[in-house]
Amino acid sequence: MATEAVGSAGIAVGGSAAASRWRRRRALNVWGWRVFLTLVGLMLFGPLVILVLFSFNDSNILTFPLEGFTTKWYSEALTDPVLRTALANSFQVAFVVAPLCLVLGTLAAFGLTRFRFRGRGVIGGLVGAPLVLPWLIIGIAALMGYARADIDLSLKTVVATQTVCTFPLVTAIVAAQLFRFQKVQEEAAIDLGCSRLQVLRHIILPHIGPALAAAGIFAFAWSFNNYEISAFTLGFQQTFPVWVYSNVRNPDHTAIVNAISALISAAQVVLIWFALKLMRLRSGDQATTEMIAGTEAVAATART
Amino acid sequence: MAALQESLGIGVDDKAGRGRRGPRRPGGARGAFGILFAPVTLLIVLFLVPFLIMVQMSVVRFPPRVDSGYTLDHYVEVLTNPLNPHIAWTTFTIATTAMIVMLLVALPLAYFMVFKARKWELFLLLALVLADELAPVVKVYAWQVILGRNGIMNWLIPGPPVEWLLYSSFAVILTLSTTYITYTTIPIYAAMKAIEPATFEAATDLGAGWWQQARKILIPLAAPGIFVAMILVYIPMLTDFVTSDIVGGTGSYMMGQRVRDLILGQGDWGAGSALNFLLLAMSVLLSLGAYRLARLNRIES
Numbered sequence: 001m002a003t004e005a006v007g008s009a010g011i012a013v014g015g016s017a018a019a020s021r022w023r024r025r026r027a028l029n030v031w032g033w034r035v036f037l038t039l040v041g042l043m044l045f046g047p048l049v050i051l052v053l054f055s056f057n058d059s060n061i062l063t064f065p066l067e068g069f070t071t072k073w074y075s076e077a078l079t080d081p082v083l084r085t086a087l088a089n090s091f092q093v094a095f096v097v098a099p100l101c102l103v104l105g106t107l108a109a110f111g112l113t114r115f116r117f118r119g120r121g122v123i124g125g126l127v128g129a130p131l132v133l134p135w136l137i138i139g140i141a142a143l144m145g146y147a148r149a150d151i152d153l154s155l156k157t158v159v160a161t162q163t164v165c166t167f168p169l170v171t172a173i174v175a176a177q178l179f180r181f182q183k184v185q186e187e188a189a190i191d192l193g194c195s196r197l198q199v200l201r202h203i204i205l206p207h208i209g210p211a212l213a214a215a216g217i218f219a220f221a222w223s224f225n226n227y228e229i230s231a232f233t234l235g236f237q238q239t240f241p242v243w244v245y246s247n248v249r250n251p252d253h254t255a256i257v258n259a260i261s262a263l264i265s266a267a268q269v270v271l272i273w274f275a276l277k278l279m280r281l282r283s284g285d286q287a288t289t290e291m292i293a294g295t296e297a298v299a300a301t302a303r304t
Numbered sequence: 305m306a307a308l309q310e311s312l313g314i315g316v317d318d319k320a321g322r323g324r325r326g327p328r329r330p331g332g333a334r335g336a337f338g339i340l341f342a343p344v345t346l347l348i349v350l351f352l353v354p355f356l357i358m359v360q361m362s363v364v365r366f367p368p369r370v371d372s373g374y375t376l377d378h379y380v381e382v383l384t385n386p387l388n389p390h391i392a393w394t395t396f397t398i399a400t401t402a403m404i405v406m407l408l409v410a411l412p413l414a415y416f417m418v419f420k421a422r423k424w425e426l427f428l429l430l431a432l433v434l435a436d437e438l439a440p441v442v443k444v445y446a447w448q449v450i451l452g453r454n455g456i457m458n459w460l461i462p463g464p465p466v467e468w469l470l471y472s473s474f475a476v477i478l479t480l481s482t483t484y485i486t487y488t489t490i491p492i493y494a495a496m497k498a499i500e501p502a503t504f505e506a507a508t509d510l511g512a513g514w515w516q517q518a519r520k521i522l523i524p525l526a527a528p529g530i531f532v533a534m535i536l537v538y539i540p541m542l543t544d545f546v547t548s549d550i551v552g553g554t555g556s557y558m559m560g561q562r563v564r565d566l567i568l569g570q571g572d573w574g575a576g577s578a579l580n581f582l583l584l585a586m587s588v589l590l591s592l593g594a595y596r597l598a599r600l601n602r603i604e605s
Contacts, residue, residue, distance in 0.1 A: 047446030145354030
């Protein structure tokens, strides 16, 4: 705003030559940003667009330009028995992990935000640790832990380790939301004669509901997409990321990998966008930006 | 960032908190115990104990047999094996190059989001998060499609196919940069959010050019965010093995791959857990550094 004011002042003083120079620089500026943002967009989403394009390509070889249009890779992918089992395993794991994480994560968020006690910092650090330490390191430790305890690796061990590494994400999202609305509101409701349950139903849930839904979707996505922990804590079964991993250098499966990756990514784009909108719906733009800036910064390093 | 740390209970000064959050509840500890019992117990059993077992494995003579006597041989082996410094150096150069690329993108991107984007600010932020939440394995695989011998890049570039685009350090650096750009951008964005836009207006009025403004205002004021971003992104990059497995070549063999191969490939639990422990120690030190920086930043503001 002020820059524009300075600019127009410049026009008034400097005459038309300065004005056109200023306008040219401004146009250059705008175009510079546009080019930059397009490049960033290509970096982030270009690969996925290409993946979708190739999944409709009528050839099993990754050659550009594309040859013809086909949907046969999708039907082949969805009828491949090994892939179907892997997908089913991933869904099974994520459908167990996400609700578990919601319960544990919310409990931890309440404990850490609504109470003050000795050792709170230590427990906060313990809850935050799985978000900061790389999954490779955690996966190896888990593998050794299970071996030492004589527990056979299976989908159950995947669920167990994924749950303890993912619920802190829910804690981070829910705690950020709990922190925003003051405990005073709960206490006021109690003073006005609300029961504990009524407080939960009428005060707390409406406040953290959207954050919970969003956190649930994120936890589901984390679990479904996780490769590192699954790779170390999985028995003979495969999950979807593990299947993709073992097929990326297999030329016979290129087209199927493309098709199923495109399909899963598209579904996730829709789901995650919906989760983000949910966060925004209740919290408002300002709160959402703050929440993401806070949560993501710490959630940052969990993925290796 | 600060709000999250506060809400997670990291580094919150009780005295400072008391004024704002009301008096300490007498029954606080008991209520907290009931609520935190399940999550904390699970974290101890499934997260903390495995790490202790891993440390034990790294000092046992013939892991996983714990009755075979204790030794520090595995650490000596890891530190003296000539292969390891070489791999560490490769990992460090790849991670550092990727970091430079990401900073070159993240700094202008964060600046744009905070000061120029206006109604697009939230959209850009959400797009960054969205890009990050998609399956990492699939995202890395997509680069294989682009950079391959017959891929789009080679179709766009005239002449014979460029071989070093894929299965090379170049591919690993490019893919790592796109994987972690969200985490690099967001702490920087959060730090820039705290800068008063009027500062730049004042600088413009006083005749400072964009370079001077960037060097004398933007970067110094965003420095804590930049350092936090660097540390938080270095930690996972130094242990990344997915990227290098899928798009890397023999010249880009990284530390994460080394640890994975020691444990799953060669079954050498002694050296594997020793190396893993060293990586863990490094990660913990780096994250404590990031935490201190973030806290310092909070006290200053």
